[in-house]
Amino acid sequence: MTVSKTTLADNVVRGPGREPAHESGQSGRESGRPSRAEAEAAVRTLIRWAGDDPDREGLAGTPDRVVRSYEEFFAGYEVDPVELLQRTFEEVDGYDEMVVLRDIRMESYCEHHIVPIIGRAHVAYLPRRRVVGISKLARVVEVYAKRLQIQEKLTAQIANTIDEVLQPQGVAVVIEAAHQCMTTRGVHKPGVTMVTSRMLGAFRTDASTRREFLSMIGNPSNRGGE
Numbered sequence: 001m002t003v004s005k006t007t008l009a010d011n012v013v014r015g016p017g018r019e020p021a022h023e024s025g026q027s028g029r030e031s032g033r034p035s036r037a038e039a040e041a042a043v044r045t046l047i048r049w050a051g052d053d054p055d056r057e058g059l060a061g062t063p064d065r066v067v068r069s070y071e072e073f074f075a076g077y078e079v080d081p082v083e084l085l086q087r088t089f090e091e092v093d094g095y096d097e098m099v100v101l102r103d104i105r106m107e108s109y110c111e112h113h114i115v116p117i118i119g120r121a122h123v124a125y126l127p128r129r130r131v132v133g134i135s136k137l138a139r140v141v142e143v144y145a146k147r148l149q150i151q152e153k154l155t156a157q158i159a160n161t162i163d164e165v166l167q168p169q170g171v172a173v174v175i176e177a178a179h180q181c182m183t184t185r186g187v188h189k190p191g192v193t194m195v196t197s198r199m200l201g202a203f204r205t206d207a208s209t210r211r212e213f214l215s216m217i218g219n220p221s222n223r224g225g226e
Contacts, residue, residue: 039067073109076146081157084139085165088130096169098209100124101137102217110181111148119177119193121145122217125162126169126202126209137162151175151196159198170201172213 034042040063044054052059101123108117121141144157159173174197183190202209 036067039070040064043067072146074146074148076143079139079143081140081143081161082165084136084143085132085162087136088132088166090130092127092129092131095131096127098124098126098213098216099131099134100213100216101134104138104141106141106145106175106177108145108147108149108151108154108177110179111150113181113185114148115180115184117145117149117151117177117179119175121158122172122174123158123162124172124203124213124216125166126171127166128168130166132166151177151179151194155196155198159200163200168201170203170206170209171198172200172203172210173198174214174217 043063043066047054104121106119106121110117123137141158144154155173155175159171163171176193176195178193
């Protein structure tokens with residue numbers, strides 16, 4: 001079955017308080033997007049606000065470097081995660097057991113303070129006649145991570161998108177991460193890991209399936225973020 005991007009974008013099913021699974025971010029970045037020169041000027045303003053001189057030798061190239069870094073940090077706005085999952089394979093010889101990709105290195109940025117969220121994601125699904133290349137699962141994690149995020153929303157977006165595009169029997173996503181908005185500022189509590197999960201389909205309704213997945217990724221509370 002082929003699921004069109006238009007169908008997903010226009011007919012996303014939402015539960016109470018549920019975010020749309022597919023948010024390309026394209027329109028938000030292109031509509032009224034500042035120029036590169038304006039972005040660099042904003043960095044110069046922040047340097048002056050911090051109390052330094054953006055024209056001194058060590059900082060002269062910083063605005064350009066920061067803008068180029070932002071292009072990398074937030075590259076997820078330029079990629080449609082639905083398109084990544086469109087190519088699937090049906091020649092699986094009846095395989096219908098769990099597919100798990102664990103310990104996916106993840107770097108994101110807190111939308112409240114724009115500081116790093118660093119950790120790992122674990123993704124699983126129960127195929128229904130078709131599978132997707134495992135690199136695509138890692139890419140979906142990366143696309144959503146490389147946007148301004150909160151971990152709860154990030155977890156839901158990954159799971160919801162996989163569920164809506166692949167239409168499997170179930171999807172599970174667990175993310176374990178350390179938030180520098182908590183470790184380097186504010187309460188200054190290093191070593192704290194936040195764990196979030198999203199279970200859909202069989203992973204939500206079947207306790208044994210959920211236990212199997214959790215046993216395969218290990219106990220999140222003992223693993224910690226990076």
